[in-house]
Amino acid sequence: xxxxxxxAVTRRDxxxxxxxxxxxxxxxxxxxxxxxxxxxxxxxxxxxRAADYFQGFMNxxxxxxxxxxxxxxxxxxxxxxxxxxxxxxxxxxxxxxxLIVLALDANAMAxxxxxxxxxxxxFISYANRIEGEDGFIKWADRDxxxxxxxxxxxxxKEKLGGGGAEVGFLTATNIQVVTDRIxxxxxxILAELPDTKxxxxxxxxxxxxxxxxxxxxxAHPAMKIVICCTDDGALGARSAYQNSxxxxxxxxxxxxxxxxxxxxxxxxxxxxxxxxxxLDIGDIGRRVIDIPYQLWNGGPESETHVLQxxxxxxxxxxxxxxDTILSVYS
Amino acid sequence: MTRQQILTWTQRNGLFFALVLLxxxxxxxxxxxxxxxxxxxxxxxxxxxxxxVVPGAxxxxxxxxxxxxxxxxxxxxxxxxxxxxxxxxxxVSMLLGLGVGMLWGAFNGYLIAILGFSPxxxxxxxxxxxxxxxEFITQGFTTYGYGPxxxxxxxxxxxxxxxxxxxxxxxLAIGLHLWYRAPLGRHMIAxxxxxxxxxxxxxxxxxxxxxxxxxxxxxxxxxxxxVASQLDGAAVTIGTGMELEVLTAILLGGVSxxxxxxxxxxxxxxxLFVGVLSNGLIQINVSPYVEQVAIGAALxxxxxxxxxxxxLERLQVxxxxxxxxxxxxxxxxxx
Numbered sequence: 001x002x003x004x005x006x007x008a009v010t011r012r013d014x015x016x017x018x019x020x021x022x023x024x025x026x027x028x029x030x031x032x033x034x035x036x037x038x039x040x041x042x043x044x045x046x047x048x049r050a051a052d053y054f055q056g057f058m059n060x061x062x063x064x065x066x067x068x069x070x071x072x073x074x075x076x077x078x079x080x081x082x083x084x085x086x087x088x089x090x091x092x093x094x095x096x097x098x099l100i101v102l103a104l105d106a107n108a109m110a111x112x113x114x115x116x117x118x119x120x121x122x123f124i125s126y127a128n129r130i131e132g133e134d135g136f137i138k139w140a141d142r143d144x145x146x147x148x149x150x151x152x153x154x155x156x157k158e159k160l161g162g163g164g165a166e167v168g169f170l171t172a173t174n175i176q177v178v179t180d181r182i183x184x185x186x187x188x189i190l191a192e193l194p195d196t197k198x199x200x201x202x203x204x205x206x207x208x209x210x211x212x213x214x215x216x217x218x219a220h221p222a223m224k225i226v227i228c229c230t231d232d233g234a235l236g237a238r239s240a241y242q243n244s245x246x247x248x249x250x251x252x253x254x255x256x257x258x259x260x261x262x263x264x265x266x267x268x269x270x271x272x273x274x275x276x277x278x279l280d281i282g283d284i285g286r287r288v289i290d291i292p293y294q295l296w297n298g299g300p301e302s303e304t305h306v307l308q309x310x311x312x313x314x315x316x317x318x319x320x321x322x323d324t325i326l327s328v329y330s
Numbered sequence: 331m332t333r334q335q336i337l338t339w340t341q342r343n344g345l346f347f348a349l350v351l352l353x354x355x356x357x358x359x360x361x362x363x364x365x366x367x368x369x370x371x372x373x374x375x376x377x378x379x380x381x382x383v384v385p386g387a388x389x390x391x392x393x394x395x396x397x398x399x400x401x402x403x404x405x406x407x408x409x410x411x412x413x414x415x416x417x418x419x420x421x422v423s424m425l426l427g428l429g430v431g432m433l434w435g436a437f438n439g440y441l442i443a444i445l446g447f448s449p450x451x452x453x454x455x456x457x458x459x460x461x462x463x464x465e466f467i468t469q470g471f472t473t474y475g476y477g478p479x480x481x482x483x484x485x486x487x488x489x490x491x492x493x494x495x496x497x498x499x500x501x502l503a504i505g506l507h508l509w510y511r512a513p514l515g516r517h518m519i520a521x522x523x524x525x526x527x528x529x530x531x532x533x534x535x536x537x538x539x540x541x542x543x544x545x546x547x548x549x550x551x552x553x554x555x556x557v558a559s560q561l562d563g564a565a566v567t568i569g570t571g572m573e574l575e576v577l578t579a580i581l582l583g584g585v586s587x588x589x590x591x592x593x594x595x596x597x598x599x600x601x602l603f604v605g606v607l608s609n610g611l612i613q614i615n616v617s618p619y620v621e622q623v624a625i626g627a628a629l630x631x632x633x634x635x636x637x638x639x640x641x642l643e644r645l646q647v648x649x650x651x652x653x654x655x656x657x658x659x660x661x662x663x664x665x
Contacts, residue, residue: 055470202618205567215612218368
C-alpha cells in the first residue's frame with residue numbers, strides 16, 4: 001500500500017509539475033512574440049551566397065539592420081528559381097514585415113507581390129524590377145555597359161590600332177542582369193567601332209570562364225579583349241591568358257561586380273585584369289535595409305526608388321579610391 | 331588483332347565514330363580546330379573531369395553512384411586555401427586538401443557500401459553538405475595567391491605535356507588495367523550485375539565499393555586542387571555542375587546506370603565527345619542562345635548512333651570470347 005500510495009503521490013506531483021511547466025511555457029510563449037513583434041523582420045532573398053561580394057554586402061546590411069533595430073531573415077536557396085520561390089513562400093507562412101528579393105525569375109515572382117501585400121508587408125525589388133513593388137534598388141547595368149564599352153573602344157583605338165579588333169564576351173543568356181551588362185557593352189563598342197568582331201561563350205564563374213577563354217584563344221589568338229559578365233569570370237579569363245603563352249601586351253580583361261580579388265588586382269596594376277565595374281557593395285547593403293525604413297516613415301521617393309550606379313575601376317583609378325571601395329570587405 | 335576482333339570493337343564503340351564525325355565537322359568549319367595546340371587544350375579542359383570519371387564509372391559499373399564529386403572538389407580546394415592562408419606550407423596544405431577528399435569518400439563508402447544506405451541519398455547529402463561546409467569555412471572570402479610551386483600542378487608541363495593531362499593519363503591507365511586485366515574488373519561487373527551471387531562466390535561486395543568511394547573522393551579532391559592551381563584561388567564556384575559533367579561522360583560512354591555492363595574506353599570517348607563539342611561550338615562562334623540546344627541535339631545524336639551500332643552488333647557479328655576476357659555486355663568487353 002505504502003509503495004502504491006507513494007507512487008500515486010509521485011504521479012500527482014509529476015502531473016502538477018508538468019501542468020505548472022506547461023503553464024509557464026505557455027505564459028512565456030505568449031510573452032515572447034510580443035517582444036519579437038517589437039523588432040520588425042526583413043526577409044532578404046539574395047540567393048548568390050557564393051558571390052565574392054556577398055559577405056561585404058551582408059556585413060553592411062546587418063550593420064544597418066542592427067542600427068535600425070530590425071531582424072534579418074537570410075536566404076539559403078541558392079541560384080535555383082524554384083527553390084527561391086519555395087523559400088519566399090516559407091517566409092510568407094512564417095510572417096515578415098518586408099521582403100527584399102533579387103528575383104531569379106521575375107515572372108515567377110510577380111504573384112508573390114500580391115501575397116506580400118495581403119500580409120500588409122512591403123515588397124522591394126533588388127537588382128531588377130517587379131510590377132507592383134513598393135520600392136526598388138536597381139543596378140544601372142545598361143549605363144555600366146555603356147561606360148565599359150566606351151572605355152574598351154578607347155583602348156582599341158589607342159592600343160590596338162583602331163578598327164577590326166576581336167572582342168570576346170563571356171555571358172549567361174538566362175540572367176537578365178547579365179545580358180543587360182553584355183548587350184549594352186557591345187552596343188557602346190559598335191557605336192564607336194562598327195567593324196569590331198565579337199565572339200561569345202557561356203561562362204558565369206571562374207572555372208567555366210577559364211575553359212571558355214582557352215577555347216576562344218585557340219580560335220582567335222589575336223583576341224586581346226575579354227569582357228566577362230561577372231568579376232569571378234574575369235579571374236578565369238585572366239588565368240587562361242596567363243597560361244596561354246601569349247604575352248600580356250595591351251590585353252584588357254574586364255568584369256562586373258567589384259569583387260575583392262579583382263579590385264586588389266586592378267589596384268596592383270595587373271597586366272591582364274584591368275577593369276572591374278564596381279558596385280558600391282556597402283551602400284547597396286545599407287540601402288536594402290534603409291528602403292523599408294524610409295517607406296514605413298514616409299521618406300522621399302529618391303530614397304525608396306534607387307538606381308545604383310557602377311564605378312569604372314581601372315588602372316587609372318587612384319589607389320585611395322580603390323581602397324575606399326575595398327573597405328566594405330574588411 | 332584479327333579482322334573479326336576489329337569488326338567487333340568498331341561495332342561495340344559507336345560513340346568513337348560519333349566522335350570522329352564531330353571532329354570532322356568542326357575541322358571543316360574551323361581551320362584552327364584540328365591543331366595540336368587545340369587538341370591539347372581540349373584534353374587539358376577535360377583532364378579534371380577525366381580524373382574523376384574513372385572511379386565514377388567503376389562505381390556505376392557496381393550499380394552505385396557518387397553525386398558529391400563537385401562539392402568534395404570545392405571543399406578540398408577551400409581547405410587547402412585556408413591551410414595555405416594559415417601558413418601551414420604547401421605540402422601539409424595539399425595533404426590536408428587530399429585528406430579531406432579521402433575522408434569524405436570513406437564516409438560515403440562506409441554509409442553506402444558497409445551499412446547499405448542509398449547511394450543517391452547519401453551522395454546528394456554530400457553534394458549539399460560539402461559545398462555548404464566549404465561556404466561556411468570561407469565565409470564568402472576567397473583565398474588566393476599560392477605561389478609558383480603550386481601553380482605547377484595546374485599550369486606546369488612535363489616534356490611539353492601539361493601536368494593535369496599527365497595525371498589524367500596515369501589514372502586512366504590504372505583504370506584500364508583494373509577494368510580489363512585485373513580481377514577487380516570482373517568483380518565490379520559481378521557486383522553490379524548480381525550482387526548476391528557475387529557475394530556467394532566470395533567477391534568482397536562491400537570492400538570493393540568502399541574503396542571505390544575512397545578513390546572517388548581522392549580523385550575529386552585532386553581535381554579541386556588542380557582547378558585551384560589553374561585559377562590561383564580557391565573560389566567556392568569550383569566544382570559547380572561537375573557531377574553532371576561526370577555522369578554525362580559515363581552514361582554517354584555506355585555504362586549502364588543500373589550497373590553490370592560498360593566500357594571504360596566508351597567512357598573515355600564520352601568524355602572527349604563532350605569536350606570536343608564544347609570547344610568546337612566556341613570555335614565556330616555559335617551564339618550562347620543556341621549553344622545548349624546544340625549540345626542537347628549532339629548528345630542525343632551520339633546516343634542514337636551508339637544504339638544503332640549495338641543493334642548492328644546483335645544482327646551481324648557473332649562474338650568469340652577470349653579465354654581471359656571479362657564478361658561484359660553491350661558496349662563493354664575487352665578492347
